[in-house]
Amino acid sequence: xxxxxxxxxxxxxxxxxxxxxxxxxxxxxxxxxxxxxxxxxxxxxxxxxxxxxxxxxxxxxxxxxxxxxxxxxxxxxxxxxxxxxxxxxxxxxxxxxxxxxxxxxxxxxxxxxxxxxxxxxxxxxxxxxxxxxxxxxxxxxxxxxxxxxxxxxxxxxxxxxxxxxxxxxxxxxxxxxxxxxxxxxxxxxxxxxxxxxxxxxxxxxxxxxxxxxxxxxxxxxxxxxxxxxxxxxxxxxxxxxxxxxxxxxxxxxxxxxxxxxxxxxxxxxxxxxxxxxxxxxxxxxxxxxxxxxxxxxxxxxxxxxxxxxxxxxxxxxxxxxxxxxxxxxxxxxxxxxxxxxxxxxxxxxxxxxxxxxxxxxxxxxxxxxxxxxxxxxxxxxxxxxxxxxxxxxxxxxxxxxxxxxxxxxxxxxxxxxxxxxxxxxxxxxxxxxxxxxxxxxxxxxxxxxxxxxxxxxxxxxxxxxxxxxxxxxxxxxxxxxxxxxxxxxxxxxxxxxxxxxxxxxxxxxxxxxxxxxxxxxxxxxxxxxxxxxxxxxxxxxxxxxxxxxxxxxxxxxxxxxxxxxxxxxxxxxxxxxxxxxxxxxxxxxxxxxxxx
Numbered sequence: 001x002x003x004x005x006x007x008x009x010x011x012x013x014x015x016x017x018x019x020x021x022x023x024x025x026x027x028x029x030x031x032x033x034x035x036x037x038x039x040x041x042x043x044x045x046x047x048x049x050x051x052x053x054x055x056x057x058x059x060x061x062x063x064x065x066x067x068x069x070x071x072x073x074x075x076x077x078x079x080x081x082x083x084x085x086x087x088x089x090x091x092x093x094x095x096x097x098x099x100x101x102x103x104x105x106x107x108x109x110x111x112x113x114x115x116x117x118x119x120x121x122x123x124x125x126x127x128x129x130x131x132x133x134x135x136x137x138x139x140x141x142x143x144x145x146x147x148x149x150x151x152x153x154x155x156x157x158x159x160x161x162x163x164x165x166x167x168x169x170x171x172x173x174x175x176x177x178x179x180x181x182x183x184x185x186x187x188x189x190x191x192x193x194x195x196x197x198x199x200x201x202x203x204x205x206x207x208x209x210x211x212x213x214x215x216x217x218x219x220x221x222x223x224x225x226x227x228x229x230x231x232x233x234x235x236x237x238x239x240x241x242x243x244x245x246x247x248x249x250x251x252x253x254x255x256x257x258x259x260x261x262x263x264x265x266x267x268x269x270x271x272x273x274x275x276x277x278x279x280x281x282x283x284x285x286x287x288x289x290x291x292x293x294x295x296x297x298x299x300x301x302x303x304x305x306x307x308x309x310x311x312x313x314x315x316x317x318x319x320x321x322x323x324x325x326x327x328x329x330x331x332x333x334x335x336x337x338x339x340x341x342x343x344x345x346x347x348x349x350x351x352x353x354x355x356x357x358x359x360x361x362x363x364x365x366x367x368x369x370x371x372x373x374x375x376x377x378x379x380x381x382x383x384x385x386x387x388x389x390x391x392x393x394x395x396x397x398x399x400x401x402x403x404x405x406x407x408x409x410x411x412x413x414x415x416x417x418x419x420x421x422x423x424x425x426x427x428x429x430x431x432x433x434x435x436x437x438x439x440x441x442x443x444x445x446x447x448x449x450x451x452x453x454x455x456x457x458x459x460x461x462x463x464x465x466x467x468x469x470x471x472x473x474x475x476x477x478x479x480x481x482x483x484x485x486x487x488x489x490x491x492x493x494x495x496x497x498x499x500x501x502x503x504x505x506x507x508x509x510x511x512x513x514x515x516x517x518x519x520x521x522x523x524x525x526x527x528x529x530x531x532x533x534x535x536x537x538x539x540x541x542x543x544x545x546x547x548x549x550x551x552x553x554x555x556x557x558x559x560x561x562x563x564x565x566x567x568x569x570x571x572x573x574x575x576x577x578x579x580x581x582x583x584x585x586x587x588x589x590x591x592x593x594x595x596x
Contacts, residue, residue: 024093
């Protein structure tokens with residue numbers, strides 16, 4: 001067992017310790033804090049009473065003394081030093097002693113190489129039944145699925161250079177040592193890291209009764225693990241580590257699998273945890289029991305959650321009436337586009353209600369505002385803002401600021417949508433002004449996922465294998481007066497369906513007149529707007545009806561005020577440098593003279 005360390009912030013020194021073989025009072029291994037370790041002198045709010053008493057007793061007994069003064073450290077960060085070895089009840093108790101606030105020992109204590117103490121502990125609790133993908137269709141050019149696994153009833157890993165294991169449940173640290181020694185010169189550091197994770201899953205996480213799946217010749221084969229891991233010799237060393245499996249006779253074509261299952265199967269590892277789609281696999285195989293959790297005599301099917309299908313609500317007359325959409329077929333087409341494409345952009349000139357309509361449709365299809373998140377793009381918006389990146393974050397206990405991996409709005413919504421129980425509920429991300437950012441920079445590798453929803457990619461920062469949930473929909477809005485639709489690149493066009501909202505076509509055409517009738521007002525503003533757009537020579541700079549659908553417009557002088565301060569400045573920009581008298585051409589007096 002190596003020595004473990006905790007580094008105090010701002011170069012405040014470090015504490016060193018050793019895991020002991022005896023168990024403490026809480027059933028975990030005791031931990032020895034070494035003489036000379038630095039300890040934070042200040043205890044932070046939230047530190048448990050027992051830890052407070054322990055620090056006070058060690059201080060009173062002289063086991064903790066003042067460390068030599070360090071002028072580079074602020075007064076609040078003065079330190080104590082351990083005068084002798086101190087035995088702690090657990091690694092977490094030792095971490096709390098060092099930090100002055102409660103902390104997880106298995107994660108806080110690390111080796112000189114940065115490996116956490118957790119890697120050196122035996123596997124803890126895990127769900128009663130899990131599901132796993134084990135790949136075997138291309139092992140050094142051999143299709144073991146067809147040649148051996150299905151015929152002989154097992155799954156395997158090559159583990160060619162793994163030495164004989166003396167324990168049935170090795171820790172990750174022991175496996176790392178074996179891999180470092182056995183695969184020296186035979187694998188890169190990244191390959192060795194992946195191999196450690198796969199061996200740990202196969203040997204310690206996988207259990208008898210778990211569901212196992214594999215892909216062979218374009219079909220998904222499933223079965224049940226029936227035996228413990230066994231090391232054996234094999235031809236050419238292709239399957240030295242095995243588990244017996246009771247394979248089901250029926251297989252499934254890959255193209256016909258549920259989308260969430262295809263996403264998980266696209267993760268590029270030899271052993272992949274499929275527990276997140278266990279219910280979907282059970283539906284495929286017809287398995288209905290959860291043997292480890294079902295009481296004797298109880299109907300297991302009655303306890304299983306109902307697997308509901310993802311769907312979008314049908315368009316109703318009430319929705320069309322509320323949105324003042326004259327042509328209900330337009331709303332039906334929007335629904336079909338979202339079902340088929342998952343990503344839609346509403347584009348058109350300002351004031352056509354793009355953002356309003358996007359929010360209303362998202363709330364209707366998603367079942368409420370809780371399933372809707374809205375962001376607005378701008379020229380400095382980046383991948384780190386949108387998805388995830390390292391950001392300065394203050395620790396609530398120590399008040400120290402450090403860069404931590406932080407989720408952005410898309411990652412947060414994707415995590416919410418993929419949560420257990422949410423997968424049949426539509427979730428919507430609305431991206432306002434989507435064409436104002438550098439889309440390739442903002443989306444990064446996610447650009448691929450917008451087109452290939454059944455695949456996953458390895459993320460840049462976290463290194464997670466990520467796929468967009470099937471129930472995550474994206475609606476973008478694009479102002480054509482800000483940047484022409486023609487400037488959008490082909491990659492963007494291929495990934496989104498584009499729907500125009502123009503004052504000259506339905507459903508925006510006639511919208512103001514319908515609203516005025518519903519509000520019981522005179523139709524003159526609608527006729528003025530129609531006359532204005534008839535004079536504008538560029539459809540991208542036409543003016544939408546939302547400018548005239550606000551209460552202030554219909555107070556005394558309101559229409560004139562909105563026309564001067566909102567509409568005419570837009571047209572001044574459009575005709576900038578042309579020497580045109582915008583007020584004379586587009587002013588209210590000129591337009592009223594044109595009306596019959």
